[in-house]
Amino acid sequence: MKANKGDRLVTHGRVVGEHDREVEIVEVLGPEGTPPFRVRASDGHETIVSPGPDTELKPHEG
Secondary structure, three states: OOOOOOOEEEEOOOOOOOOOEEEEEEEEOOHHHOOOEEEEOOOOOEEEEOOOOOEEEEOOOO
16 A cells, blocks of 8 residues: 555444544655555544555545
């Protein structure tokens, strides 16, 4: 997975009733756009993630 700052990651819920989680990539830490990524949730919480197979990349529009 290659991403850019401003792209969004959507991690799909794994069980019935669990909602998808969407975060914004604020920094790409790997070489040439690869994971890990520093991400920010809508509540302002930041963390570092390496997305798994249940995560979809949504390119930044604009």
